[in-house]
Amino acid sequence: MNLIASPNTLATNPTLAVLGFKRQLVYHLHIWAFIAVAPLVMVQWQHGNVLLSSLLILFCANAALVIAFLRFRSTYFFKGRLFPILAVVCAAYSTLINGHAGLYWAYPAAIALFFLLPLREAIFCNVVFVSVMAVVSFLKFPEADFWRITFSLGLSCLFAMIFAWLVGRLQAELTRLATTDPLTGCLNRSQLADILNSQIQMRERYERVSSLVLIDLDYFKTINDRWGHLAGDKVLKEMALRVRKRLRESDQLFRIGGEEFMVVLPETRQKDADTLAHQLLTSISARPFLDDIRVTASASVAEVTQGETWSVWLNRADQALYEAKSRGRNQVVNAPRLASQEDILDPAPLADPATGGTTPA
Numbered sequence: 001m002n003l004i005a006s007p008n009t010l011a012t013n014p015t016l017a018v019l020g021f022k023r024q025l026v027y028h029l030h031i032w033a034f035i036a037v038a039p040l041v042m043v044q045w046q047h048g049n050v051l052l053s054s055l056l057i058l059f060c061a062n063a064a065l066v067i068a069f070l071r072f073r074s075t076y077f078f079k080g081r082l083f084p085i086l087a088v089v090c091a092a093y094s095t096l097i098n099g100h101a102g103l104y105w106a107y108p109a110a111i112a113l114f115f116l117l118p119l120r121e122a123i124f125c126n127v128v129f130v131s132v133m134a135v136v137s138f139l140k141f142p143e144a145d146f147w148r149i150t151f152s153l154g155l156s157c158l159f160a161m162i163f164a165w166l167v168g169r170l171q172a173e174l175t176r177l178a179t180t181d182p183l184t185g186c187l188n189r190s191q192l193a194d195i196l197n198s199q200i201q202m203r204e205r206y207e208r209v210s211s212l213v214l215i216d217l218d219y220f221k222t223i224n225d226r227w228g229h230l231a232g233d234k235v236l237k238e239m240a241l242r243v244r245k246r247l248r249e250s251d252q253l254f255r256i257g258g259e260e261f262m263v264v265l266p267e268t269r270q271k272d273a274d275t276l277a278h279q280l281l282t283s284i285s286a287r288p289f290l291d292d293i294r295v296t297a298s299a300s301v302a303e304v305t306q307g308e309t310w311s312v313w314l315n316r317a318d319q320a321l322y323e324a325k326s327r328g329r330n331q332v333v334n335a336p337r338l339a340s341q342e343d344i345l346d347p348a349p350l351a352d353p354a355t356g357g358t359t360p361a
């Protein structure tokens with residue numbers, strides 16, 4: 001079962017770790033809600049409240065299905081929305097017909113909205129819910145109770161909202177810290193496999209071709225040695241800025257090593273990626289860094305080939321970068337394209353030695 005994010009997942013992919021924790025939350029909420037509500041089905045049935053009893057059966061059936069889906073498929077449906085919606089409907093209706101006995105359920109139902117729905121949706125649903133509960137309490141209870149119920153429920157929702165908002169911000173901030181390089185603000189390696197894999201899937205499913213560019217500063221060690229580590233850091237920061245300026249919104253910039261960067265270019269063929277790589281090298285070498293530090297860089301370009309894994313793709317780019325370094329640096333080398341699986345299954349016609357033309361394979 002994939003409910004609990006393993007330490008391995010946590011260490012390598014923060015986005016998956018967050019998803020794992022969300023699933024855990026949904027799973028436990030549904031289990032405890034099922035345990036709490038299931039006996040009420042019988043109670044309401046015995047009291048002759050057939051409609052409420054049916055709503056509660058629906059609630060329990062949904063909870064049981066979500067639990068089963070999460071247990072056996074690690075996924076759930078409607079993004080867990082049915083639970084809070086059914087819960088608030090049951091609580092409002094139960095208050096209408098049972099008075100205080102139903103009202104007690106309004107508080108956990110309102111709070112569950114913030115655990116299970118995106119914040120904006122939860123706020124909207126809570127405003128509607130508190131308004132409905134205000135009308136129901138106005139009809140059902142004395143005026144003093146109406147005010148008490150409306151304010152206490154509103155306050156519970158407000159506290160839950162503040163808590164959910166803070167947890168959301170904390171989660172976003174921790175994810176940002178775990179996925180980006182603090183010096184340059186580029187993505188770090190934690191997302192690398194996922195992002196390259198998603199580009200590979202676009203290639204496999206929709207024939208959409210992506211490319212990647214590796215850029216490595218030349219003789220960076222001498223910059224550190226001559227101007228100091230702090231100046232080296234500033235050069236790296238400035239270099240990331242210069243590269244980012246040239247990229248599109250959809251492109252992704254990684255810092256994958258000390259002075260090595262990678263750009264993933266969705267929907268970009270090798271030829272266009274090569275043009276961009278030349279422009280990037282020009283923007284690095286054209287102006288000095290920190291007034292008088294002249295820097296050049298080497299780059300490689302690799303278009304994804306059908307059937308290859310992300311590590312093979314990256315390795316091809318790495319080999320080409322090595323080639324750029326050994327040819328003297330400050331240049332772009334294109335990785336040779338691999339024969340794709342399509343080419344292997346459907347090879348190009350062979351040259352006919354007799355005629356000089358081509359023959360079918």
Ligand SMILES: Nc1nc2c(ncn2[C@@H]2O[C@H](COP(=O)(O)OP(=O)(O)OP(=O)(O)O)[C@@H](O)[C@H]2O)c(=O)[nH]1
Nearest residue numbers: 216217218219220221222224229232233258259325
């Ligand atoms: N200032 C600074 N230096 C770093 C950082 N990360 C790695 N380095 C340095 O980058 C240098 C990389 O050196 P090399 O791998 O020899 O590469 P190079 O000197 O650029 O040589 P070529 O890549 O072959 O052109 C090392 O001196 C590292 O200490 C960093 O975050 N800040």
